[in-house]
Amino acid sequence: MDTATDTPIAELQPMLRKLRAAQAAHVPDYAQRRDDLDRLRSVFQRRVEEMAKIVSADFGNRSRHESLVADGMTVLAEIDCFRRHLKSWMRPRGRMVNWLFLPARAQLRMQPLGVVGVISPWNYPVSLALNPLAAAIAAGNHVMIKPSEHTPRTSAFLRELLAEVFPPDRVGVVTGGPEVAAAFAGLPFDHLFFTGSTALGRKVMAAAAANLTPVTLELGGKSPCVIAPDFPLPLAASRIAAGKWLNAGQTCIAPDYLLVPRNARDGLIEALTAAVRTRYASIAGNPDYTSIVNEGQYRRLRGYLDEAAGRGVRCLELAPCDSAIADAQRLIPPTLVIDPPDDLAIMREEIFGPILPVKTYGTLAEAIGYINDHPRPLSLYYFDNDSRRVQTMLERTVAGGVSINDTVMHYAQERLPFGGVGPSGMGRYHGRDGFETFSHHKAVLFQSRLSSMALFKPPYRGLADTLVKFLTR
Numbered sequence: 001m002d003t004a005t006d007t008p009i010a011e012l013q014p015m016l017r018k019l020r021a022a023q024a025a026h027v028p029d030y031a032q033r034r035d036d037l038d039r040l041r042s043v044f045q046r047r048v049e050e051m052a053k054i055v056s057a058d059f060g061n062r063s064r065h066e067s068l069v070a071d072g073m074t075v076l077a078e079i080d081c082f083r084r085h086l087k088s089w090m091r092p093r094g095r096m097v098n099w100l101f102l103p104a105r106a107q108l109r110m111q112p113l114g115v116v117g118v119i120s121p122w123n124y125p126v127s128l129a130l131n132p133l134a135a136a137i138a139a140g141n142h143v144m145i146k147p148s149e150h151t152p153r154t155s156a157f158l159r160e161l162l163a164e165v166f167p168p169d170r171v172g173v174v175t176g177g178p179e180v181a182a183a184f185a186g187l188p189f190d191h192l193f194f195t196g197s198t199a200l201g202r203k204v205m206a207a208a209a210a211n212l213t214p215v216t217l218e219l220g221g222k223s224p225c226v227i228a229p230d231f232p233l234p235l236a237a238s239r240i241a242a243g244k245w246l247n248a249g250q251t252c253i254a255p256d257y258l259l260v261p262r263n264a265r266d267g268l269i270e271a272l273t274a275a276v277r278t279r280y281a282s283i284a285g286n287p288d289y290t291s292i293v294n295e296g297q298y299r300r301l302r303g304y305l306d307e308a309a310g311r312g313v314r315c316l317e318l319a320p321c322d323s324a325i326a327d328a329q330r331l332i333p334p335t336l337v338i339d340p341p342d343d344l345a346i347m348r349e350e351i352f353g354p355i356l357p358v359k360t361y362g363t364l365a366e367a368i369g370y371i372n373d374h375p376r377p378l379s380l381y382y383f384d385n386d387s388r389r390v391q392t393m394l395e396r397t398v399a400g401g402v403s404i405n406d407t408v409m410h411y412a413q414e415r416l417p418f419g420g421v422g423p424s425g426m427g428r429y430h431g432r433d434g435f436e437t438f439s440h441h442k443a444v445l446f447q448s449r450l451s452s453m454a455l456f457k458p459p460y461r462g463l464a465d466t467l468v469k470f471l472t473r
């Protein structure tokens with residue numbers, strides 16, 4: 001497969017105009033949307049193995065199983081959710097009217113917004129493009145999408161796949177780097193959906209503000225993982241390993257750092273070491289362990305480790321890997337960084353790789369205080385079987401989403417909204433929340449032949465006067 005070539009910036013406005021004209025001329029009804037989703041599902045399902053190979057070629061090595069689940073199954077499940085529920089979600093919903101206005105009726109109608117822009121990142125380059133696209137299509141919009149330049153083969157695959165499913169005036173695919181992306185973000189979409197870093201999110205919001213285009217920002221940050229004093233460490237370690245070393249930690253909701261009681265630290269290190277050994281006998285040449293996506297990201301992560309080691313901080317590689325092979329294949333083994341000071345880059349920046357700092361705490365209040373002293377995270381993980389302490393953690397911290405006694409799994413729940421809060425994002429999607437994000441919630445009042453409001457008219461005497469006195473009593 002050829003890699004994607006850049007879309008000329010001059011073509012963006014005409015592409016948007018074409019999509020908008022087609023959407024306005026034929027607003028997709030239920031039958032059209034259902035047919036769109038059916039075709040998307042069947043073409044994607046047919047090409048899902050090919051997809052895993054292409055993503056792997058972009059990464060250097062990307063676990064086939066992880067691609068099939070995280071970039072394949074999640075998309076099919078999301079489309080199936082829309083196919084199952086779309087008809088009922090599209091139905092106008094009755095709302096009670098204030099009794100003063102009886103017998104009028106009120107209704108909420110979900111209406112397509114028009115043309116939606118989607119900008120997606122490289123780490124799950126298929127699902128983070130197709131899931132918002134499917135939600136926007138389910139809501140009756142036309143879509144213009146720009147996948148990441150860092151996974152160019154996958155972007156070319158997406159362009160080909162979407163051209164097979166949709167006519168060019170329903171879905172348009174734009175490819176290119178930061179310049180094309182910046183021009184894309186400046187288009188007057190009816191909604192702009194962005195997934196990427198917090199730094200880019202600021203730029204996207206600024207560009208969208210010029211058009212008053214509403215945005216959904218799915219951003220990143222440092223997601224803490226806290227282990228309570230008496231929680232079984234092997235179970236915590238196994239679930240932390242599953243969430244952290246999936247995709248070699250290149251996951252927006254991967255646990256970014258651990259907070260563990262001081263006296264449980266060494267036990268947890270031991271349990272994490274055992275969990276890694278059962279998962280990865282070796283790292284080099286292991287098809288199940290994913291490479292770092294490109295040299296820039298690889299050097300950034302190596303830089304974190306070099307800085308920590310240079311400061312005398314203990315860095316523990318949990319699986320050995322020859323350094324020449326590591327450099328050639330952009331591999332970083334699962335690595336713990338023990339008790340890092342907060343001024344290290346690894347504690348200031350989102351890690352987005354297989355390195356896991358282990359910090360200790362004395363009391364739960366101290367752990368909560370540490371979390372609250374930092375920007376609001378996309379996800380928070382808490383391992384505890386004491387329901388009172390779980391309540392405390394949930395009430396005293398603010399995070400986009402939470403898994404209790406697990407990592408990452410709240411993401412996979414189609415009935416839970418997914419999104420960040422503050423610097424980790426704004427807005428939400430998945431399942432019905434995605435459908436609603438891409439719909440205008442139109443409020444409609446059906447007035448009746450008789451209306452008590454007819455009494456409220458000048459001259460404000462008699463009945464009007466009595467009515468005002470009654471309403472302001």
Ligand code: NAD
Nearest residue numbers: 120121122147148178181182185196197203218219220252
């Ligand atoms: P990236 O570099 O692939 O960028 C994301 C997209 O933004 C790309 O399509 C890129 O072309 C585009 N872009 C670049 N410059 C732009 C500009 N000026 N205006 C508009 N768009 C522009 O990906 P990344 O940002 O390195 O992705 C990693 C980050 O994304 C991490 O912080 C991660 O936590 C976050 N992320 C969040 C989620 C989520 O669902 N919340 C999911 C995945 C990744």
